Amino acid sequence: MTDKSVMDQPKKWDMVLGELQKAIIAGQLRPRERLVEDEIMARTGATRHAVRRAFDELERLGLAIRQPNKGVQVRDYSIAEIEELYEVRECLELTAAARFVRPAGDELLAALTDVASRHRDASRAQRYAEVFSLNNSFHELLYRAAGNQTLADAIIHYTFATHPIRSRAFPNEELRELAISEHFAMIEAIEAGEAGKLAGIIRTHIGRPKDFYLKATYIQGEL
Numbered sequence: 001m002t003d004k005s006v007m008d009q010p011k012k013w014d015m016v017l018g019e020l021q022k023a024i025i026a027g028q029l030r031p032r033e034r035l036v037e038d039e040i041m042a043r044t045g046a047t048r049h050a051v052r053r054a055f056d057e058l059e060r061l062g063l064a065i066r067q068p069n070k071g072v073q074v075r076d077y078s079i080a081e082i083e084e085l086y087e088v089r090e091c092l093e094l095t096a097a098a099r100f101v102r103p104a105g106d107e108l109l110a111a112l113t114d115v116a117s118r119h120r121d122a123s124r125a126q127r128y129a130e131v132f133s134l135n136n137s138f139h140e141l142l143y144r145a146a147g148n149q150t151l152a153d154a155i156i157h158y159t160f161a162t163h164p165i166r167s168r169a170f171p172n173e174e175l176r177e178l179a180i181s182e183h184f185a186m187i188e189a190i191e192a193g194e195a196g197k198l199a200g201i202i203r204t205h206i207g208r209p210k211d212f213y214l215k216a217t218y219i220q221g222e223l
Helices: 002-025 038-046 047-061 079-097 106-124 130-142 149-161 163-167 173-192 197-219
Strands: 064-067 071-074
Touching: 002 038, 002 047, 002 130, 002 163, 002 173, 038 047, 047 071, 047 149, 079 149, 079 197, 106 130, 106 173, 130 149, 130 163, 130 173, 149 163, 163 197, 173 197
Parallel strands: none
Antiparallel strands: 064 071
16 A cells, blocks of 8 residues: 555545445434445445444444445434433433523633534535534533533433434425424523423423424334
8 A cells, every 4th residue: 555545545435434424414324224335445445444434433433334245334223222212312302401591601602602603504505514513512512511411411312322313304405494493492591591491491392303203204104
């Protein structure tokens, strides 16, 4: 392997990851759809090592899963698994919300507003990979500010676990606009120290993508 190929390899796996992540988030790759190494190598020009490294990262993000004798597939969940995951998420996130009993400081408000604004702009430009990343950044920043880092770590863990569910709604403009407005409503709630109001917004915010996913994949019979 030449020095140049060694230097290019990290960029190659990252490029493959970005392409697959975007396709999953945009709904071009559906739940349970198999990700075929040889096909991705032929399309992208990436090495097998680079493709497998991209698969590893998709697994870490919760967007893909390895199945015995089936290879790597886009992640999906049963109805029971979805309900259980969201029950845990709601418990954790409402516990964090209850800690915002005092008005937030200017530094936190400015940071949240900056991320929420960039998320809004990316959403309206349909840059779904950025929407995905900035949405995660907004919520991590919010929950880290609750003051219990173990709680924040648990929230982030279960948020990663529900990535395929949450991202299923990204192409829906109406739901994206609701998410944008709720982000700014959360900022207003913590600015005023209104923990109860924040909890109500969060409950609706995390529940809507779950309901959309269930309707799209089970009620309408996509799977």
